[in-house]
Amino acid sequence: MSDTIEKVSIIVSKGSLEGVYPALIMANGARAEGIEANLFFTFFGLDVVHRSRIDHIKVATVGNPGLHLATVAGGLPGVSSVMTHYLERKMEKLDIPPIPEFVEMIADTGAGIYACKASVDLFDLTKDDLIEQVMDIITVGEFYEMAAGGEIIFT
């Protein structure tokens, strides 16, 4: 096995803020190191490439023990928005871009951005519902072809 990574294909299946950022950081970081990168958005991860939803990705405040917030409190109206806003402010200070800017930047680095066909069909979406950076809606078979010879990361 080679001791350098030449290509990564990252699957994003979650639509929460904490589910999305690690994948974006890994894709962007791969490109920054000269590694070829593809992002494949599936299931709720599709929200990240959905025109009207990309601006509203929120942190999960229920069922998220890592947040150290009582589930009862996390379920109150507005708590998710407040927590998201708080995290976004902290990230901006650390030079971590907001999700829409980050996705645009990752596309500009030359990474491939793809949507999963099964999920697009499941949610009754078309290419018009997706942001312009999405290169194509592809099947799982096409994903494997594209990922061949590289590492696959599922998030």
Next chain:
Amino acid sequence: MTVVTYAGTAVTVNDEGFFEDPTQWTEAMAPEIARTEDIGELTEPHWQVIKFMRAEYAAKGTGPTVRILGKTSGVSVKELYQLFPKGPAKVAAKIAGIPKPRGCI
């Protein structure tokens, strides 16, 4: 640490080829370092980025991230990756004789 010769002058670089002492760097060395990174010829936009890297390092003590480069160097992210396909912040830092930027973004 290794000693290498660029433009007829011996300089010390680390294991990855980044300058240990940015003051040893001169503009005449840049084209030679660029060739080690598979960049054939340094064009005007390459120089714009290299000079920006030097200025940022001088001001802040660390090289800029790709995001900052894209926002403030006058060269877009897309173009940065065309100029430095192996990673703009990393490769431009090496050619500019400054340490490798340490950041996750």
